Amino acid sequence: MLGAQNDPLLPLTATHVCKSWRALALQTPSLWRLISLDGRLRLWKEYLRRSRQCTLDIQLVPQSRYSRSTSPDPRSRSRTHGRYYLDAQSAQLYVHCAAPYISRWRSLEIEFQHYAPYLWNAALSACCGYGSRFYTPQLQSLTLIHANNDDTKEFTLFGGYAPRLRHVTLNGVRLTWLPSLFSNLTTLDYTHHGFTRGSDAAAELLYMLKISNALRELKVSLPSRAGAHSSFPCTFPAEESVVLPYLTELSILIEGTDLPSALTHFMAHISIPNIHTFRLLVKPNMIVTRPTRGGSSDISARLRQFLKALPRLYTLRHLELEYAWLSDPRFIYMLLHVVPSLTHLTLRGPHISNAILFDLCNTLRARYRSSSRYPLVLDILELDRCEHVTAGALVDITKHQLDAGTGRHPGICVRNIHVKDCIGLDLMTLKRGKYCPSGADLRVWKNSEEVNWKMLHTKTTIRTHRHRAPLDSSYS
Incomplete structure (x- = not known):
């Protein structure tokens, strides 16, 4: 049928x-x-x-x-x-x-x-x-x-x-x-x-x-x-x-x-x-x-x-x-201030760079602090095919850029970051920054499949032991 x-x-x-x-x-x-x-x-x-x-x-x-x-x-x-x-x-x-x-x-x-x-x-x-x-x-x-x-x-x-x-x-x-x-x-x-x-x-x-x-x-x-x-x-x-x-x-x-x-x-x-x-x-x-x-x-x-x-x-x-x-x-930043119930933001394309991503985090922190009744927390920030975003920038953001400080509602302004098919990312750098004090969860997809960090660690151990060379984990 x-x-x-x-x-x-x-x-x-x-x-x-x-x-x-x-x-x-x-x-x-x-x-x-x-x-x-x-x-x-x-x-x-x-x-x-x-x-x-x-x-x-x-x-x-x-x-x-x-x-x-x-x-x-x-x-x-x-x-x-x-x-x-x-x-x-x-x-x-x-x-x-x-x-x-x-x-x-x-x-x-x-x-x-x-x-x-x-x-x-x-x-x-x-x-x-x-x-x-x-x-x-x-x-x-x-x-x-x-x-x-x-x-x-x-x-x-x-x-x-x-x-x-x-x-x-x-x-x-x-x-x-x-x-x-x-x-x-x-x-x-x-x-x-x-x-x-x-x-x-x-x-x-x-x-x-x-x-x-x-x-x-x-x-x-x-x-x-x-x-x-x-x-x-x-x-x-x-x-x-x-x-x-x-x-x-x-x-x-x-x-x-x-x-x-x-x-x-x-x-x-x-x-x-x-x-x-x-x-x-x-x-x-x-x-x-x-x-x-x-x-x-x-x-x-x-x-x-x-x-x-x-x-x-x-x-x-x-x-x-x-x-x-x-x-x-500026269109993105201004738009975020008129959507108080927003929980999921998806950005797709090479227009997103490291500098724009840092400014976006500043906007999200300001949005978080501006709330008088309850914190405006973004559950998911999704980056899709953002080829100009680097692994180092993502690690820095998850460690230092999401903490909203000790204001009226202390905590983080983004709970989860999803990175999908961003060409050129170093997976090992992301793995080291996956678990960070801020508490934001970083998940990565490659070729539409989520990266298994445990399997990546296993492959790295085997290859490093045999060849004594660092793993080239960049996206193909």
């Missing part, structure tokens, strides 16, 4: 093992629910027949996803058809194959990785219309991705009726945001289509969130498309804000070092009273590890504007920042 959720051809393989397996597979409709549409229409029609009345997972995605299948059977991987280009006519034909069963759709996933004209118009034509034959009473998940889309058409899906829809991922498509479709969402991953920008783009998203105000997880990216203009001007009242009372996790993604003004407008008009996790991330394919010349001052100014626009984060527990968000250390 689990394998059939990832490999659409696994049920077909099971029917060819033996007579008993074939009978069992044919009597299990849920094995045939995953329909990965392509040119083999006769095959998928047989899948639809064998699924009987079971709900369906419909996909129109690049088949390279399944060519890298983790199935142990190489024949299963070789039978998948590679598809890197799909025209509008083929897309329409494939989706219409599953359209008669639209009332049984449990999920719909359509992804295009190339450009072709009118792809959305063709692929979604079977989902747009009025009347009960377009309703999707079983639909729970919707994913529509086409980053290269240039079609500005707005689509009204499923006759405006999908009461069970909970999870939506959108990238490069404009949809009519109806309450009957999207008011019950709990998870939204939204990448703006780029046909509006600035305050217009922010206003469009804010009106969407007024309808989907039951969200628990929200991921937002508002990229600035080259040559984009506000084709659909939209304004949001300056004195109003959108309240998301159930939102606990918010992620903001940018491309490279571009911090669009739309994000500042967006953050200035939302209220997230119960937020627990706040992530400031960079898209994986847009990471810039070294700041460009002349761009540092621009990103610093935008970070200051973004900080001023932030809503109250009194309930925030976990804050995560990476790469371009770390371009200006």
Whole structure:
């Protein structure tokens, strides 16, 4: 059952093992629910027949996803058809194959990785219309991705009726945001289509969130498309804000070092009273590890504007920042003073140096001492891929930089330091500083696996005894 959720051809393989397996597979409709549409229409029609009345997972995605299948059977991987280009006519034909069963759709996933004209118009034509034959009473998940889309058409899906829809991922498509479709969402991953920008783009998203105000997880990216203009001007009242009372996790993604003004407008008009996790991330394919010349001052100014626009984060527990968000250390220091409930801080990327880390410890000590009722202690300080941080600096910090002194609440301002995949760290130096008077626990991960200090000691003893040479324990 689990394998059939990832490999659409696994049920077909099971029917060819033996007579008993074939009978069992044919009597299990849920094995045939995953329909990965392509040119083999006769095959998928047989899948639809064998699924009987079971709900369906419909996909129109690049088949390279399944060519890298983790199935142990190489024949299963070789039978998948590679598809890197799909025209509008083929897309329409494939989706219409599953359209008669639209009332049984449990999920719909359509992804295009190339450009072709009118792809959305063709692929979604079977989902747009009025009347009960377009309703999707079983639909729970919707994913529509086409980053290269240039079609500005707005689509009204499923006759405006999908009461069970909970999870939506959108990238490069404009949809009519109806309450009957999207008011019950709990998870939204939204990448703006780029046909509006600035305050217009922010206003469009804010009106969407007024309808989907039951969200628990929200991921937002508002990229600035080259040559984009506000084709659909939209304004949001300056004195109003959108309240998301159930939102606990918010992620903001940018491309490279571009911090669009739309994000500042967006953050200035939302209220997230119960937020627990706040992530400031960079898209994986847009990471810039070294700041460009002349761009540092621009990103610093935008970070200051973004900080001023932030809503109250009194309930925030976990804050995560990476790469371009770390371009200006002052942004980190100032942000720490407006999150009194913070217990977990994650910093990722080569922007973190020894000097920044020492200043960060000073800020954390000041934050600890500033509390009048209870000490503001950070449970976990996580450093991920901070290649410019040295082992000596980490040892110095754990020994001397975390003690908050003998003020109102004597003690340490950080209980645990987690160091993950930081290239160039000397493990033996860290081992000597692991147990220190401050009481902070230092844990290290190498290649995503935690370092076992006892095993490291054993290997060191053996190698030193045999070769009379110090162990080279630096990261490879």
